[in-house]
Amino acid sequence: MTPAPASRPPQNSSQAPAARPWQQSALLALLAVALVLGVAWAVARSQSPYPFYGSVVNSSEPAYIFSGTDGNGRPWTLQPQGKQTLLFFGFTYCPDICPLTLKYLDALRDRMTPEERQQVQVVFVSVDPDRDTPQRIREYVEYFGEGTGVRVPEPELSRVAQAYGVAYGKVPVDGPLKYQINHTTATYLIDASGYTRVMWDYTQLPDVDRILRDVRYVMNHPREPQAGAAVPLPSGQALAAARLPLTQVVTP
Secondary structure, eight states: OOOOOOOOOOOOSSOOOOOOOHHHHHHHHHHHHHHHHHHHHHHHHHHOSSOOSSEEOOOSSOOOOOEEEOTTSOEEEOOOTTSEEEEEEEOTTOSSHHHHHHHHHHHHHHTSOHHHHTTEEEEEEESOTTTOOHHHHHHHHHHHSSOEEEBOOTTHHHHHHHHTTOOEEEEEOSSTTOEEEEEEOOEEEEOTTSOEEEEEOGGGTTOHHHHHHHHHHHHHSOOOOOTTOSSOOTTOHHHHHTOOOEEOOOOO
């Protein structure tokens, strides 16, 4: 007698869909990334018709005007009208980022024509007024290139930093210096009309050619002053919103 064939298990009418090939999944992921980048690009272009390398600063307020003491011990006031101002906050005991930033800014000026250099000023503001004397700041800035070093005492320094979205603070360390300074590493470009237009993080400064293109665009396209905005206010809301991360600057 022939044995009956073994019965097959009942078929499930709702079978699981076939696994998606990895190539298709990778393509979909790339399309998703491209969509996100495209939206980000469109938003950036809607804010500025020029594709800036740095971060665009859209503020209806002029740059905050502040005063301090220059390297010769004389009263000094920021006067951006008529010139492009490259503004950086640092301190003379900084072991790396501050000196390199000043060197990059000096290299930037070297790439300019003589006429362009006359329209650009570099301003270095110390965030360590307890140790940085006007003379020390002047010698420090001039060692790395051409620029103006400024000492602003507290509490005005705190107001200036807040207006530009800059954070800074002391960090205790072992050794004769006792402390270093953590600070935001952004460089700000103020146009000839007195408006902050763009800022670059320290990591962007080595690409001097792209920085120069940003500067030249702003140089040729100053923002038109708005009625009722002649007196800058120290709110710094637009800059605070775009504040770059605090970078730790500590000597090992």
